Amino acid sequence: MLESHKASSGNNSHSPLESSMTIRKINLIKKNAGSVVEAARGSLMNTSSLIDKDQVHDLESAYWDLKERYSNTATSLAEKDRSHQSEIQSLLECVERDKDLLNTLISQVSEKDAVYGSRIETLRELVNDKDAQLAKLQERLDNIKYHEEKVRKKMQRELQQQIVIVREEIVNMTTEYKHSFEEAQQNLSKRIRDLKKAYNAQLQENVNSFERRKEESRKQEDASKAHYELLLSEKDMEFKRYQQKIEADISSMQKELDQVRKELNRTCDELYEKKKEYTMALEKNDQLNILLKENQQIINDKGHTFSELDCKVHELTRSNESLSKKLFAEESLRRQLHNTIQELKGNIRVFCRVRPFLPRECQKSDELESIFQYPDSHSLEPRELLLKGPNIESSLGHVHDKSYFFSFDRVFPPEATNESVFQEITHLVQSAIDGYNVSVFAYGQTGSGKSYTMLSNDGMVTRAVKQIFEYVELLKEKGWRYKLQGQFLEIYNEKIYDLLSKNGLMQQQKHDIHHDERERRTTVDNVRVIDFEDEDMVYKMLGKAAENRFIAATKANERSSRSHTVFTLYIDGWNESMNQVCRGTLNLVDLAGSERLSFSKAEGERLRETQAINKSLSCLGDVIHALGVATYVAGKGKNHIPYRNSKLTYLLRYALGENAKTLMFVNVSPLKSQIMDTLNSLRFAKKVNDTRIGPMIKNRESMSFGT
Structure with missing residues (x-):
């Protein structure tokens, strides 16, 4: 028995140092996470052309709420660790006192063994009853700890899933903006073609009018010819200026789109780094939980009375109730974030x-010939579809294909x-x-x-x-x-x-x-x-x-x-x-x-x-x-x-x-x-x-x- 006490006290000497080192690592991770969040916030605010500022603040507020709850959890664990260390020290002192008392009792028992033999047997039976009660209480305690660990892991898993979903939404919005730009570019090209067609029709009408006037009066031929050549030159210059303006607008929009793409890519990279840091924090939290379990096991091994174990049971029961309340709060937050994501999708x-x-x-x-093409089939979430229509013959006898482009939320x-x-x-x-x-x-x-x-x-x-x-x-x-x-x-x-x-x-x-x-x-x-x-x-x-x-x-x-x-x-x-x-x-x-x-x-x-x-x-x-x-x-x-x-x-x-x-x-x-x-x-x-x-x-x- 004395050797087991010494071994237990020897193992306990390393626990406070390991726990304090773990807490310092968690605090360092929390500081780094804050700087990363500020950088991500700045990038998101710069992308106001893609994401509404109110939505950015909503997502940011949700993240800071999660971070605050995680910080409170780490603080609570540190406080429990310090409480456990003081309890262990108290138990070690009790062990030393019990050891001295045991030596005294052994000498007294040796002297009076013949007189009090029957009484010692009765005391042994009482000890066995207490051991049975302790075993039942230990079983209850293990069940409560198992339920607490299960709830904690589920909460961590749901939080990690929410981070992944938010990142996917940012990627989806980037893709959608790209499609919108391509559609606008196609509309501009179509508008240019329509203007060219209208201009050619107007030019043809002017030429025909010129021919009629030529037949009516030969004398005005030179003046009319000069007039229409001047008009044609003005129209050509006007068309070239308009075409240059459209090309400049397209170039400007392309530059803006490239800048937005760079900013979104940078934001995605920062979010990915944030996810890695959060994963590391979860791993450190798991290590801290292992240390807490070891400390709890030492406390349980040193427990000798029913009243002490009963206090622990009540404490864990209150902790379980607190975790249940936190679980309800996390469920409400999950529903809010889920609904926000669906609103962003439309x-x-x-x-x-x-x-x-x-x-x-x-x-x-x-x-068997396919009438469909999938321009973005390489994408993780294809959205584009090209329908190849029947051949069309022009008035000049030329045959060409007629195709129709469509874009949806998903194409299967x-x-x-x-x-x-x-x-x-x-x-x-x-x-x-x-x-x-x-x-x-x-x-x-x-x-x-x-x-x-x-x-x-x-x-x-x-x-x-x-x-x-x-x-x-x-x-x-x-x-x-x-x-x-x-x-x-x-x-x-x-x-x-x-x-x-x-x-x-x-x-x-x-x-x-x-x-x-x-x-x-x-x-x-x-x-x-x-x-x-x-x-x-x-x-x-x-x-x-x-x-x-x-x-x-x-x-x-x-x-x-x-x-x-x-x-x-x-x-x-x-x-x-x-x-x-x-x-x-x-x-x-x-x-x-x-x-x-x-x-x-x-x-x-x-x-x-x-x-x-x-x-x-x-x-x-x-x-x-x-x-x-x-x-x-x-x-x-x-x-x-x-x-x-x-x-x-x-x-x-x-x-x-x-x-x-x-x-x-x-x-x-x-x-x-x-x-x-x-x-x-x-x-x-x-x-x-x-x-x-x-x-x-x-x-x-x-x-x-x-x-």
């Missing part, structure tokens, strides 16, 4: 997906999988869990892959449901509870049908739409709403809805979906400890296929279906266009939004607009025979992508659990 985003050739299409050699080539596509919408699904109205549309011509993208076994609906259930399970550890409900509706010939209704009732019931402005939710009469307990219930519901959906054959597609389907998932969450409620809605919409009547050859009932589909899609475009208009009519408030022009837009009133986050997939076919439908779809998608809408409103509020 409320309405458009992804373009090109489907691959089908096996039966590969047998037609004239269809034919080889893209549903898994890679879904990775781009996981943040939107997360927003629905956080309490926002989120909608995902699939738009395109018949047979372009909309239903495969949305409703296949590994499509967006299935993957979104899986993500929601997984994240809801994780949030249970933070005190959140959720109720998930869903409905599946179909709009066919401007009538609403409940795909989950019982057999025989689908065609009979009337469904009226109602809007709750306070809750920002839409309800429909006589619609079956299902409570989802697990993922399997959702998949069964999707199977039943698929059986009831209207399917008919057209010349454009053998199994063309003749209706719009809207799967709505209501996500209601509450947290008693935080006194908060959040109500999110996720709408996953599979639109009916758009097609030209001249190509589909529809007749009779199919003709009326096609007309109803094209009308509702046109109304959807009108609503999106109206939402993007920022002007106000004097005395009448905001511009009218024509939601009521279609059942589809009226049903999705809160799924569109400034209070919602919207993503539209434009699905296109690679077939040359459908190139005009493809062009129309891409033009509609570009119109949507150019729409800019104001900030979102989150359905989150405080609550009272007494009612």
